[in-house]
Amino acid sequence: MRALVQRVSEAAVRVDGDVIGEIGAGLLILVCAMQGDDDANADMLAAKISKLRIFKDDAGKMNRSLLDIGGAALVVSQFTLAADTSRGNRPGFSSAAPPADGERLYEYFSDQLRGHAITVAQGLFGADMAVSLTNDGPVTIWMEF
Known part of the structure; x- marks a missing residue:
C-alpha cells in the first residue's frame, strides 16, 4: 500500500459540497492499495x-506520535498515488488494485488505525472529493509497504 501522510492542524473532505469527514490536529492520510496488496x-x-514520530515535543523536536498528541486521522482513498508517469504525458494507473480490492483494503486500513486507538474520519471511496487542509510545518511523508 502507498500513503502520502501530511501533518495538519485541520483537514476536511467534502462530497457534493457536504463535509463528510473532518479533523483538527493530526494526519491527513491519502492511501492507495496496489495490485498484490493484502491485509498484511x-x-x-x-x-x-x-x-x-512527526509531531513536536516540548523542545520543538519531531518526537511525538499521533497517539502521543491525541490527534486524529482523516483517511482519503487516492488511486492516483499509483500513477506511472514513465511513458508519455498521460499517467497510467494499472498498478492500482482493482476497485473492489482497493475499497476493501481502504476500509480495512482505516479499521486497523482505529484498532491502534486513533480517531479516524474518512472520505468516500470512489467519490469525487474536495479535500482541504492546513499542512502543519509543512510535513509531508511518502510511505509504501
Missing part, C-alpha cells in the same frame, strides 16, 4: 503511521 500490507502501514 495494511497492517504494517497502519502500525507504522500510528507510531510515526
Whole structure:
C-alpha cells in the first residue's frame, strides 16, 4: 500500500459540497492499495503511521506520535498515488488494485488505525472529493509497504 501522510492542524473532505469527514490536529492520510496488496500490507502501514514520530515535543523536536498528541486521522482513498508517469504525458494507473480490492483494503486500513486507538474520519471511496487542509510545518511523508 502507498500513503502520502501530511501533518495538519485541520483537514476536511467534502462530497457534493457536504463535509463528510473532518479533523483538527493530526494526519491527513491519502492511501492507495496496489495490485498484490493484502491485509498484511495494511497492517504494517497502519502500525507504522500510528507510531510515526512527526509531531513536536516540548523542545520543538519531531518526537511525538499521533497517539502521543491525541490527534486524529482523516483517511482519503487516492488511486492516483499509483500513477506511472514513465511513458508519455498521460499517467497510467494499472498498478492500482482493482476497485473492489482497493475499497476493501481502504476500509480495512482505516479499521486497523482505529484498532491502534486513533480517531479516524474518512472520505468516500470512489467519490469525487474536495479535500482541504492546513499542512502543519509543512510535513509531508511518502510511505509504501
